[in-house]
Amino acid sequence: MKKAILVILLIIISVFGYSQTAEKYFIHGGYNLSIKDYNAAIIDYTKAIELDPDEKLTYYYYYRGFAKAKLNDYIGAIVDFSRTIVEHPFDAKSYFERGLSKSNLEDYQGAIVDFSRAIKIKPDYAEAYYNRGNAKSKLEDYRGTIVDLTKAIELGIDYENAYFVRGLMKSKLEDYQGAIVDFSRAIKIKPEDAAAYYNRGLFKIYLNDKEGGCLDLSKAGELGFAHAYDLIKEYCN
Numbered sequence: 001m002k003k004a005i006l007v008i009l010l011i012i013i014s015v016f017g018y019s020q021t022a023e024k025y026f027i028h029g030g031y032n033l034s035i036k037d038y039n040a041a042i043i044d045y046t047k048a049i050e051l052d053p054d055e056k057l058t059y060y061y062y063y064r065g066f067a068k069a070k071l072n073d074y075i076g077a078i079v080d081f082s083r084t085i086v087e088h089p090f091d092a093k094s095y096f097e098r099g100l101s102k103s104n105l106e107d108y109q110g111a112i113v114d115f116s117r118a119i120k121i122k123p124d125y126a127e128a129y130y131n132r133g134n135a136k137s138k139l140e141d142y143r144g145t146i147v148d149l150t151k152a153i154e155l156g157i158d159y160e161n162a163y164f165v166r167g168l169m170k171s172k173l174e175d176y177q178g179a180i181v182d183f184s185r186a187i188k189i190k191p192e193d194a195a196a197y198y199n200r201g202l203f204k205i206y207l208n209d210k211e212g213g214c215l216d217l218s219k220a221g222e223l224g225f226a227h228a229y230d231l232i233k234e235y236c237n
Contacts, residue, residue: 022052038067074101092122108135126155142169160190176203194223
């Protein structure tokens with residue numbers, strides 16, 4: 001697949017000739033993104049920007065921001081995504097990517113604003129609901145998290161973490177049975193999820209299913225969740 005991409009890119013580049021055009025650097029930057037050479041991609045997109053002072057292809061900034069985010073330069077990424085948004089104010093993915101970078105900087109409120117803008121532009125944006133839900137969980141907005149993760153799941157998100165975090169939020173609201181259901185779904189997707197076994201076991205015991213809860217705690221311990229054995233000593237012997 002990578003060889004095919006390279007061949008296509010070389011053909012396209014040949015059309016432009018060997019002159020150092022912005023388009024050439026833009027295309028080569030895309031190739032470097034495809035092989036995950038993010039530093040080289042940033043160099044290519046930066047050169048494209050320098051050669052295109054009129055900014056005919058303003059997505060230079062978007063892709064450079066994407067590469068920066070991959071290298072954990074979230075501040076630099078935010079600057080580039082913001083520049084893209086100035087030129088493309090209705091581009092949902094630019095708001096989404098900027099939101100991810102803000103989340104990685106623990107600016108959860110700022111991230112929520114950006115995910116919300118992405119959703120307003122693209123109401124079926126499952127990943128935006130999922131990440132907005134995760135950001136809300138960091139701010140202890142339990143009900144808001146549940147609503148967003150439920151919407152993300154309805155739209156096709158099938159991540160173990162979506163169910164796990166929703167289960168945690170339900171437990172915070174004392175919906176222990178609902179939490180158990182979600183931890184079970186998380187385990188179905190990721191059978192080695194020690195934390196899901198641990199939490200499911202804890203709430204089973206709380207709901208008087210001692211045998212089921214202790215078995216879950218034992219499984220959590222087998223999977224490396226050492227604290228499970230402390231609860232086993234306290235509740236299961």
